[in-house]
Amino acid sequence: MWSDFFSPKNRVTTDKQLDTPLQLEQLEGRQLLAAMPVLIDIVPGADGSGPGNFEEMNGTVFFAANDGTNGVELWKSDGTSAGTQMVKNINTGPAGANPELSSNPRALQNVNGTLFFGANDGSNGFELWKSDGTSAGTVLVKDINPGSSSSFVNFTENLNGTLFFSALESSVGYELWKSDGTSAGTVLVKDINPGTLYSRPTDITNVGGTLFFGAIQSSPDIGFELWKSDGTSTGTVLIKDINPDVVNSFTSTYSTPKDFTEVNGTVFFTANDGTAGYELWKTDGTSAGTELVKEILPGSAGPRPTDLENMNGTLFFAANDGTNGTELWMSDGTSAGTMLVKDINPTISSYPSSLENVNNTLWFAANDGTNGTELWRSYGTSGGTTLAFDLNMSGSSSPKGMTNINGTLFFAANDGSNGNELWVLTEDPDEPFFVTGSDDGSGRVLVLDGDGADQYFLFPYSQAFTGGVRVATGDINGDGNMQIVTAAGPGGGPRIRVFDLEDGSVSSGALVDFYAYDPAFTGGVFVAVADVNDDGFDDIITGADAGGGPHVRVFSGQDGSMLSEFYAYDVNFSGGVRVAAGDINDDGFAEVITAPGAGGGPHIRVFDGNVSNSFPIMGPATDFYAYDPAFLGGVFVASGDVNNDGFDDIITGADAGGGPHVRGFSSDDGSMLHDFYAYDPSFTGGVRVASFDYNDDGYDDIITAPGPVSGPAVRVFSGMDSSLLTSFFAGDSQIQFGIFVTGGFGTLPDVPFPTSAPFSSFFVSEDSDPPEEVNVESPTAKKSWVDDTEEFYQSAEEIDKLFSGLGI
Template sequence: MQWKSLFQKPFHSHQRLQETPLQLESLEKRQLLAADGLVIDINAGAPSSNPDAIAELNGTAFFSASDGSFGFELWMSDGTSAGTQLVKDIRPGSQNSDVDLLTNVNGTLFFKANDGSNGAELWKTDGTSAGTELVKNIRPGSSGSNSLSMVNFNGTLFFHANDGCYGYELWKSDGTSSGTELVTDIIPGITGSDPRYLTNVNGTLFFGADDPTNGEELWKSDGTSAGTMLVSDINPGTADAYPLGLTNFNGTLFFRANDGSLGRELWKSDGTSLGTVLVKDINPAGESIPVDLTEMNGTLFFAATDGSFGFELWKTDGTSAGTERITDIQPGPDSGVSGSGFDPGMVNVNGTLYFRGNDGSTGIELWQSDGTSAGTMLLDDINPGAGGSYPILLTNVNDTLFFRANDGINGTELFVLGEADVPFFVTGSDDGSGRVLVLDENGADQYFLFPYSQAFTGGVRVATGDLNGDGNTQIVTAAGPSGGPRIRVFDLETGSLSSGALIDFYAYDPNFTGGVFIAVADVNDDGFDDIITGADAGGGPHVKIFSGQDGSLINEFYAYAPTFTGGVRVAAGDVNNDGMAEVITAAGTGGGPHIRVFDGNNTIGFPLVGPATDFYAYDPNFTGGVFVASGDVDNDGFDDIITGAGETGGPHVRAFSSDDGSMLHDFYAYDPSFTGGVRVASFDYNDDGYDDIITGPGPVSGPAVRVFSGIDSSLLTSFFAGDSQIEFGIFVAGGMGTLPEVPFPTSAPFSSSFVSEDSDPPEDVNVESPTAKKSWVDDAEAFFQSAEEIDKLFSGLGIE
């Protein structure tokens, strides 16, 4: 699984391409979800969006957050950056509506909010802006009824409110103004009984309430005034028992209470006075203060202290003998579990218990347990070091864990725990075959596919990314020479054609057969990775950028003089640390080893100015072409530029710092006498925070994939992508993603893999539309003001 943050998906160095494979950073290779731990950075940068009150409606998470422009308002998320959005600005402008207490009742989400006119009142939503409305102004005027507790009780909302006449009492609502009414006035008059911690246990509503005779004690209701009554005066007389943490465990209410003698301990109740009893005096010398009561697999888990150890993880089967500590996470009297008496600090998701733990070295972080000591462990150090990420609001949304945390970079934002992402590699055959092979982190074949006809032997270039914003990785392919400029997109996990705006299209005139190079990255910060293409030999150095969100042509330009016919290779990376990917180009065969960087989001693809944005990667007289990738190999926040020499140049790999232009790495990936060249890609293969360098040889060589450390260029792993005797050469990509649970069969016949026999253009695709943006050659005067500047930019390329 991999961490995802949910707002404004920033382009991070861990979103690698191919000539740059995209990687969503895995907080564990191990187990966590999404780029740098966030789903999205709602309030971009260090300021926090402080998401609150997470709840599920129809499989989607709803919550309160502030993006810095609006106040705290109602948001929704499907767990992806693209699927995270504001539902409604209830209190227009920058002021807060303070959405809270989100409660799902039969497909309607009730909550408390303040629109600036009516005070904090009862609202509801169906998940749309138009369907988000005030239910009733219970307390007319601006004071608000200000509920502090809500629950779905047998299909009706029950809640705590103050209408200004009866004080805080028990109310109910069917979602209409007329159907919103007081249930009972427990303490007659304006004082109010303050009923809170409303909990449904098999058709009985339990809660804590305060009356002048008994103090704050345990009450119950069947939903009627006559059926609302005191359960037990646990702390006799007017003293308070303070029942808290009310939880349904196997049809019995469990909770924390103070009987006046033993302090705050674990209790249970069957709804009768005689059946309301202490479970166990866990801390005989003091009080155990149990919190975060959570059922999982027939056992009740909670945090408590027995006086000898700090707050640690406990469990009970409902008996005194069956109540025991599971493990001592932080040895000694210090607490290993950071409980929360109010916000959810522990949750069961698919039979795994997640909670806030602290082992004394990582700070308060997200932990998991299967209910045993050996199975209790740190899930990930989201905020590395001793600081802690302080995860809270742990919520099960459609069998997915959502929560709030602070990774130390993006502030307090929304996180989600998804499926296990692991390192993977994708290789595309060079001229001689049209096969794409997917391999796991050890180089074991997972499956292969033929993106185009099996008869096509012009080779396939590959990249990876998330083009449709669903949080899952896709494989992007481009046909090599002798094929049309066709781009196709496949799901990594299934090997089938993907969904989204960009699935199957021609990047250039369908009659162009020179081949296409590709890269994938989010150039415009819209939460969708985009496809960057470069025409190969014969097409001119023509670069295009297509939107992953809607398929439109974002930009196109010529990276070098339009008359140059050697083609252009492309990569992408955030070389200036602005949160968006820039387009990196390298001249093809016949030109000098010229590297340039462009602002892909600029309407004219303007060249970027920086320490490593216009330079020669090798001797200017070398004309074998250059392959290019990008990755943050020195972990400084700037994606660096990685180059591989083309044919006749030897397998020479270099990496240049985007921060200061210095050379970070300089080595030969294979025998220096090999003249087929070397292709490059980058991602953090070994999860050490440094992007590593992936290489594949050109022709004529076996498909030997090698991975070199971003720290010191040492060899981390190597393997053959398929038959070692096949000498076509390969293109490489990789990243983090979800592979098939069981590898597809990869021996003949090939029916288990995707095989395209379709040689016709896809329908309804017209990337050469007359309405497309003008190219570099159309607007040349807007780029360069003099022939002198052109000469300066293209000198050394061998182009007059």
């Protein structure tokens, strides 16, 4: 580590305070995973290979695809182009005469390291096959319907190491079968619809050792209804005749259950009881425990809910309520808890499809009416449901077949140039991080990993500026990555800057570098980040510090415009205003939360973000005093869902003179959720607060940092019970400036010092317009600049000389 480079003896002094160098030092490498989908182009050109039927086995994804030469055959991929190849050309025609024929593999299922699937080799019809991932190990299991006829193997599922599936055999019809991978061990489980009639077992799903599926029984005539099986003939039974109506002796109405999905031991599915139409149902495997969850679209007509998916114990699906069109919904299994997540396409329907949970993020395809059908993601809230990637800028990429393979998303999509091809998205590692900004006495910002280890630091303004830096984080430019937002403390102009978390470079977007107030104002600025207008871009909220009045402004992350400005308290109050933001009522619009600076009582106010940018004060539960009204030391404020009820709550920290006193208040009723001292109660420097779910338990945690005069001790307290989760010093424990803190989850750098160039830094030259970022990387720089001479360069001119000496 080369932290000595940034010690006072090696800092550059200039005449400018806020318009000079940004410097960044890389301290520790991190594993960096791809943040953008990667195309694997099996068929070059616009035709596409049409990949589908994805299934994981031993860390490899298997699927069906057409390379334009061998027809639709079995393929495999490790997520790279080089590691993507055909497993076997199963159908080559008579004696291999026609390799372009397709075997059309489908219903791929991994059973304890053996891949089962249905395929047609051109001789035996569409039958049961298995593969160990090699060409030689890809073989026919059994010709269930002998000769060139097909058994049409489908709906494969693993139950206790045995494959279960639907298949057609001429003497019994289309029924439930099982296989141990041998011909002799591939047998009928039960002839549910006796004789040659078909029961057509559909959507066979293993939930806790029981198979759930839909099937037809004609005698007695109950139609297509809900069944279950323990894998034996006697244990294969009807659960419930959901739609018992018999139209006449020949025709029944059917409930046609499908899309079975387990959530916390309950099986959700869709069915039609003949009265409510196709709606969301649930079952515990008994007739009495099989019931309608909610009639989303009143009446007997209307489309069926589709694409059921479990994410973190909540069911997500697509449904049409007759008002908003087909949109994204969620359910906790109760009628009251079954609700619209977001109306993605307010004009008609967005038609969410192919929902898939990957690392606690819901991925799906949807059409917002502007970008076509593209890749979306959701964290389960309206504000957290956003367009992820517009892969086809001229139309729709129509992603489909979304499949989670060990934390990597595989899917098929058409980017408009390469046809329908295989795409791979490995999410950012979502590791926790912290960002601290020095208080009065320094101007440094430090980035740390979740363990408190330094990653890099930077000076957003001049290194000579010592008024402190307030910090916030969020996705300002909507690129799916985190940015660091800085605001200058007292003594600097009200300058806001935005940097990419991944490498500390100046970010891109509409809001990168601007003055939140009159540039002549030098009282300092507080900053917060959240999406206040539900447009998918985090916005920047600022509060003027002492001398600026309690002046709050909100700037659009999408286009840089000022969305709103208002005074949180009496315009004549001169103590400044601290700001935070959170979605207090879970409507997708973040509210602005304020607290007064020194001289004002501990008066917390919340301003509603969902009122045409007018930000009126919300109800009594969000307009209150956090401490004794006589306390005038000022309050710091943050927001997070500390009680895991889906609504962001309010967190406060007393400023100087109030002790390091932290409180948490419910946004629902104003009740106190937390009340503790983050440090020694006798400490008088105050406590700064932030919030995010540090330990990923569903409860946002409380992050604290001390004011002056104290070492930079960051602490994390559980949102669930206020217990201490972790504690560390953000930098040198002897520094007594006090710090501001924020944090979240994101991608940290992976740029370790190269052995050939042990010194690496960034410098923004103040002499160019616009400022030019120069990457200094030289094995001689470390030696000449730090170790040997330890010279203190007094001006930009001397630095330019140094650059010249390095051949830059």
